[in-house]
Amino acid sequence: MDATKSNYLTPEGKEKLEAELRWREGEERERITEAIKVARDFGDLSENSEYDDAKDEQAQNENRISVLRQQLASSIIIDSPKRGNRIGIGHVVTLADASGKERVYTLVGTAEADPKAGKISNESPLGKALLNHKKGESVSFISPTGKTINYEILNVQAM
Numbered sequence: 112m113d114a115t116k117s118n119y120l121t122p123e124g125k126e127k128l129e130a131e132l133r134w135r136e137g138e139e140r141e142r143i144t145e146a147i148k149v150a151r152d153f154g155d156l157s158e159n160s161e162y163d164d165a166k167d168e169q170a171q172n173e174n175r176i177s178v179l180r181q182q183l184a185s186s187i188i189i190d191s192p193k194r195g196n197r198i199g200i201g202h203v204v205t206l207a208d209a210s211g212k213e214r215v216y217t218l219v220g221t222a223e224a225d226p227k228a229g230k231i232s233n234e235s236p237l238g239k240a241l242l243n244h245k246k247g248e249s250v251s252f253i254s255p256t257g258k259t260i261n262y263e264i265l266n267v268q269a270m
Contacts, residue, residue, distance in 0.1 A: 118186045119200045119220030119233060121270065125188055128222060132179040135172055143169045182222050189220070197243045200233050201270050204241055206262040214262075217270060218242075237262075 120128070143165060150162035189201040198204055203217045216231045218241060224232035231238045240252035244264055251261040
């Protein structure tokens with residue numbers, strides 16, 4: 112993540128990242144440290160796969176801690192958006208495709224994005240297309256597969 116780039120978070124997203132950071136710095140770090148101690152007791156470290164695995168896990172955990180700290184330090188907390196405004200981060204948007212099938216998405220910052228849960232990033236192709244539009248308008252964007260997708264905005268509401 113670019114250290115100078117702002118990271119938009121909802122209050123819920125901030126709490127989630129803070130909880131993960133506390134867990135990784137506490138319980139998870141202690142568990143990995145204990146795994147390293149146990150693996151050392153197996154003997155020769157040059158041929159000790161358990162030790163290597165635990166050290167790799169430690170490095171991954173420390174890297175994630177660094178990312179979380181950076182995301183939280185650069186975060187801008189999004190207050191609930193006002194109703195009736197143009198779409199921005201924190202809005203829940205109901206869309207209809209050409210066949211009339213409806214989809215509901217919540218526009219969030221990249222750290223909170225979870226497409227399977229209907230949370231899309233403001234930096235995703237659809238997220239970018241939705242920004243600053245309002246109910247009744249149509250948007251189109253090019254998907255990562257190169258296909259042009261069109262939606263009509265049926266409803267916009269605060270989270």
